[in-house]
Every structure is written in C-alpha cells, then in structure tokens.
Amino acid sequence: MPFPSILLLAAVAASAHAKYSFNPLHHLAGVAPYFEPETPAFDPAPPQGCNVTRAAYLVRHAAIYANDFDYEEYLAPFVDKVKASQLSNSSIDWSRSRTLSFLAAWTSPVSEVEEEMLTKIGQLEAFKLGVDVGERYPSFSQPGKVWTSTAERTVKSADSFISGLVTKVNETTLVQVSEGEEEGADSLTPYEGCPAYSSSRGSSQSSTYQNIFTAPILSRFRAQVPAFNWTANDISGMFEMCGYETVIRGSSPFCSLDLFSANEWLGFEYANDLQYFHNTGYGSPISGVIGYPWVNATAALLMADSDNATGAQQDLYVSFSHRELPPTVLVALGLFNNSAFSDTNDVNATMPVDEINPYRAWVSSKILPFLTNIAVEKMECDSYGYQDTAATTGEYYRVLVNQSPQLLPGCVDGPGFSCSKSGFGKLVRERGEMFGGFSRKCGVEYGNSSDVLGIYSS
Numbered sequence: 001m002p003f004p005s006i007l008l009l010a011a012v013a014a015s016a017h018a019k020y021s022f023n024p025l026h027h028l029a030g031v032a033p034y035f036e037p038e039t040p041a042f043d044p045a046p047p048q049g050c051n052v053t054r055a056a057y058l059v060r061h062a063a064i065y066a067n068d069f070d071y072e073e074y075l076a077p078f079v080d081k082v083k084a085s086q087l088s089n090s091s092i093d094w095s096r097s098r099t100l101s102f103l104a105a106w107t108s109p110v111s112e113v114e115e116e117m118l119t120k121i122g123q124l125e126a127f128k129l130g131v132d133v134g135e136r137y138p139s140f141s142q143p144g145k146v147w148t149s150t151a152e153r154t155v156k157s158a159d160s161f162i163s164g165l166v167t168k169v170n171e172t173t174l175v176q177v178s179e180g181e182e183e184g185a186d187s188l189t190p191y192e193g194c195p196a197y198s199s200s201r202g203s204s205q206s207s208t209y210q211n212i213f214t215a216p217i218l219s220r221f222r223a224q225v226p227a228f229n230w231t232a233n234d235i236s237g238m239f240e241m242c243g244y245e246t247v248i249r250g251s252s253p254f255c256s257l258d259l260f261s262a263n264e265w266l267g268f269e270y271a272n273d274l275q276y277f278h279n280t281g282y283g284s285p286i287s288g289v290i291g292y293p294w295v296n297a298t299a300a301l302l303m304a305d306s307d308n309a310t311g312a313q314q315d316l317y318v319s320f321s322h323r324e325l326p327p328t329v330l331v332a333l334g335l336f337n338n339s340a341f342s343d344t345n346d347v348n349a350t351m352p353v354d355e356i357n358p359y360r361a362w363v364s365s366k367i368l369p370f371l372t373n374i375a376v377e378k379m380e381c382d383s384y385g386y387q388d389t390a391a392t393t394g395e396y397y398r399v400l401v402n403q404s405p406q407l408l409p410g411c412v413d414g415p416g417f418s419c420s421k422s423g424f425g426k427l428v429r430e431r432g433e434m435f436g437g438f439s440r441k442c443g444v445e446y447g448n449s450s451d452v453l454g455i456y457s458s
C-alpha cells in the first residue's frame with residue numbers, strides 16, 4: 001500500500017521545523033564531559049576501498065573532580081558563600097527565587113581532597129574509549145606500550161583505556177613520561193619546558209568578555225537574592241559546576257536552562273574560547289611550536305616501513321596528556337583555523353573580545369573536552385581515480401578529532417578527502433619550517449633541551 005502522502009508531508013513538515021533544542025553539556029569548554037560533535041559531518045568510517053593499517057592517538061585525561069585553578073578561582077569561593085548562606089543565622093532566603101531555590105539545600109560534590117582525581121564517570125568513559133578504539137581497528141595487534149604523562153589523572157585514564165582496549169592487560173606496558181620542566185620537546189607536557197608559554201595568557205581577553213556576558217545574569221540574580229554578594233566569578237563557577245557535578249553525580253541542577261538560557265551558555269563558551277585561543281591556540285605564536293614535536297614524531301611512526309630499524313613496532317600508538325597539548329597539535333596541523341579560506345591572517349580580528357563571533361572555527365568545547373582525542377590514521381586504499389601522482393602507492397593519511405574527520409589544509413587529494421603520502425610528508429615538512437626549533441623559540445635556558453619528541457623510540 002502506498003504511503004499516504006498527507007502523512008508523509010506532515011512527517012516532513014515536522015522534521016523540517018524541529019523544535020529548538022540545546023544541550024549545555026556540549027558548550028562547557030574544558031569542563032565538557034566527553035562527546036563526539038560530528039563536525040564537520042564527514043563519515044568517520046574508513047573511506048570506501050580503504051583499510052586503516054596504523055594509527056596514533058593523543059588523548060586528554062578523562063573527567064576529574066575539579067582542576068586546581070578552577071577550584072580556587074571559581075568553585076571554592078562560590079561554594080563557601082553558599083555554605084554560609086545555609087546557616088541558620090544567614091539573612092539569605094533562596095526560596096524567594098524560583099530558579100535559585102535549590103541552593104537552599106544543595107551541597108558541593110567537589111572537595112579539595114579529591115580535586116584533581118578522576119571521577120568514576122571519567123574512568124568509565126576512558127574504558128569505553130578503549131573499547132571503541134579496539135572495535136575500530138579489529139585487525140590491529142595489541143600495543144606493547146601506551147604512553148602517559150606522570151600525573152595521576154593521566155595515568156589512571158590510560159589504565160582504564162588499556163582495560164577497555166585489550167584482553168591481556170599485563171601484556172601492554174604503560175610508559176610514564178616525566179612532566180618535568182627540563183625535558184624540552186621530549187615529553188607529553190612540552191609546554192612545561194617552554195618558558196615562552198604562559199599559563200595565564202588569554203585571561204585578560206577572557207575576563208573582558210566574562211564581564212560582558214555575566215552582567216545581565218548578575219543583575220537578575222542580585223534582584224532575586226540581593227544579600228548574596230554576587231560576583232562575575234560566582235557566575236562562571238556556576239557554569240563550571242554544571243560540568244563538574246555532571247561528571248561526579250551524573251546530573252546537576254546548574255545545567256537547567258531555566259537557570260541560564262542557551263544564549264548565556266554560548267556567552268560562557270565564548271569567554272572560554274578566548275582564553276584557549278590566546279593560551280594554546282592561534283592567538284599565541286608559540287602554540288604551533290609546542291604541538292609540532294608530537295606531529296613530527298607521529299608522522300615518523302606512521303610513515304615508517306614496517307620494520308624494527310625505523311622504530312615502528314606497533315599498529316597503534318596511544319599517548320595521554322593534559323588539556324594544553326591537543327589544541328597546540330591542532331595549530332601545528334593547521335586545523336580549526338578561524339582564518340582558513342581567507343586571504344588574511346589577523347588572528348585577533350577573528351576573536352573580538354567585546355562580541356561573540358558565532359562563525360569561528362575555534363570552539364574549545366569541540367577541541368578540548370575531557371578525554372578529547374586526536375587520531376592520525378594511515379590507510380591503504382584501492383584509490384581508483386585517486387592515484388597519488390608522485391608515487392605508485394595507495395597510502396593515505398587523515399586526522400580525526402573526537403571521531404570526526406578533519407581536512408588537512410591543502411591536502412585533500414585522497415579518498416574521503418584524505419591526504420596522499422607525498423602530500424602528508426610535504427605538509428609535515430612545511431609545518432616544521434613554520435614551527436620547528438622548539439628550544440630556540442621557547443627561549444629555553446637549560447643546556448640539555450631537545451627539539452624532538454623521542455619517547456616512542458626508546
């Protein structure tokens with residue numbers, strides 16, 4: 001029986017005018033629980049005719065109770081005031097406000113003791129990523145080594161990932177790499193050994209926009225609960241609490257769209273994007289320099305022939321680090337560049353501090369949520385119609401960020417917009433001309449620095 005066309009039309013009309021929906025958890029920048037945003041919408045499966053033959057992953061640790069800085073700057077001052085407001089001698093009456101009334105009985109999920117530890121949900125997600133990566137590459141042999149920086153949260157994330165990935169856990173060694181400040185580029189935390197990197201860079205741009213987006217919220221809350229002594233940092237802390245409480249307790253009253261509107265969430269996200277853009281993104285000339293050694297070492301591992309002399313002994317190379325490294329690697333590769341496809345390279349103009357740029361590519365929620373991961377895949381393809389003109393090989397490369405294929409600038413000559421072997425080699429060399437010279441550009445003062453990441457071959 002033919003489908004009644006009136007119903008079909010109704011179905012089409014309903015889907016074309018779907019109700020507006022908004023998920024705050026996808027706009028939480030560095031506090032976003034892991035998610036896979038599917039942007040751009042390219043298919044994560046290997047392109048038709050291609051098999052992945054080797055891959056490397058760089059992964060941020062999974063969800064933690066709270067980051068040191070966030071705790072001291074935003075969370076603790078707010079939580080302390082809330083606690084005081086709940087004492088019987090307090091003059092604050094939360095019940096007079098509909099949206100804030102939950103604060104009369106709310107208790108903080110974060111304590112200073114467990115602060116930087118992985119949450120159970122974080123462990124579960126790291127395990128799940130291990131399972132997903134294992135399913136993605138069924139033909140790969142179990143990796144002999146996985147690498148991690150030494151912080152407990154990165155080590156625990158790697159442990160959970162390995163448990164999800166392999167069946168014989170004792171046959172994969174977790175190699176711990178020092179987070180010391182004199183390792184040069186030879187660590188998974190190279191910014192620690194780079195004096196030109198400043199961890200506070202971006203905070204002035206971010207706080208300019210923080211003052212703008214929090215102003216109407218402060219007015220509203222002051223009108224509802226005047227005795228609380230609201231500050232802009234309280235508001236930022238409440239947004240962050242949505243993320244932290246969700247990865248600790250599974251849900252949070254701070255995520256309610258009655259408390260903050262979708263537009264306000266986007267303002268919070270933009271203030272964070274400004275921070276990361278200037279701290280570890282295109283807004284800082286040192287970002288690509290910090291990220292390049294991982295790109296160069298990874299390209300060497302993937303492009304090497306399969307023999308021991310070149311150091312390529314595994315099908316899969318996975319490394320765990322902190323939130324700072326993945327964004328610098330994206331800069332080194334030229335991805336998420338606000339200026340791409342334009343003639344100009346005026347980084348500041350793409351990120352105004354006084355108004356949101358809704359068309360930016362640099363969206364930190366997509367770049368550095370908990371457990372964010374960058375994958376570089378080497379593929380063997382039939383590649384009809386795509387023969388690499390410089391060679392007779394069917395070898396192609398592509399980069400995925402949280403499962404979404406990203407297109408390497410100027411190198412989309414392969415199946416599924418992947419990059420040919422010769423094109424990839426050229427890209428890595430050219431980015432090296434832009435971003436090589438770690439020790440000199442970082443202004444390293446210790447004598448034994450290194451410009452290359454050598455952890456995979458030792």
Ligand SMILES: *[C@@H]1O[C@H](CO)[C@@H](O)[C@H](O)[C@H]1NC(C)=O
Binds near residue numbers: 087089090
């Ligand atoms: C309320 O009581 C607490 C604990 O007894 C005390 O520290 C605080 O100073 C009191 N606050 C006021 C406003 O009296």
Ligand SMILES: *[C@@H]1O[C@H](CO)[C@@H](O)[C@H](O)[C@H]1NC(C)=O
Binds near residue numbers: 168170
């Ligand atoms: C790992 O454990 C299994 C089972 O206990 C054992 O048979 C195997 O020899 C162990 N492998 C290594 C490398 O220790």
Ligand SMILES: *[C@@H]1O[C@H](CO)[C@@H](O)[C@H](O)[C@H]1NC(C)=O
Binds near residue numbers: 182183184448449450
């Ligand atoms: C440089 O020396 C320090 C102190 O001995 C050491 O911790 C560090 O690992 C060395 N750096 C490199 C790149 O070998």
Ligand SMILES: *[C@@H]1O[C@H](CO)[C@@H](O)[C@H](O)[C@H]1NC(C)=O
Binds near residue numbers: 229231
């Ligand atoms: C209100 O907060 C500001 C900023 O933290 C602080 O300097 C001030 O002392 C507070 N005022 C009261 C009455 O608590």
Ligand SMILES: *[C@@H]1O[C@H](CO)[C@@H](O)[C@H](O)[C@H]1NC(C)=O
Binds near residue numbers: 306307308313
């Ligand atoms: C590489 O070396 C490992 C042990 O070091 C050995 O098990 C493996 O067979 C070697 N692979 C090749 C291709 O020679």
Ligand SMILES: *[C@@H]1O[C@H](CO)[C@@H](O)[C@H](O)[C@H]1NC(C)=O
Binds near residue numbers: 282288334338342345
């Ligand atoms: C970003 O894009 C602009 C415009 O194409 C380009 O000039 C610039 O080099 C790119 N930045 C990086 C770090 O690749």
Ligand SMILES: *[C@@H]1O[C@H](CO)[C@@H](O)[C@H](O)[C@H]1NC(C)=O
Binds near residue numbers: 348
């Ligand atoms: C961007 O703005 C910052 C702060 O105003 C400034 O220090 C920096 O030099 C600017 N960058 C460029 C490339 O103009």
Ligand SMILES: *[C@@H]1O[C@H](CO)[C@@H](O)[C@H](O)[C@H]1NC(C)=O
Binds near residue numbers: 380381382
């Ligand atoms: C990909 O793997 C399949 C199954 O092993 C094989 O039949 C096919 O020839 C491979 N294709 C390429 C291009 O290597």
Ligand SMILES: *[C@@H]1O[C@H](CO)[C@@H](O)[C@H](O)[C@H]1NC(C)=O
Binds near residue numbers: 296451
């Ligand atoms: C890239 O790595 C190779 C070693 O694999 C090294 O010889 C080369 O100097 C590195 N390039 C840059 C620009 O650091």
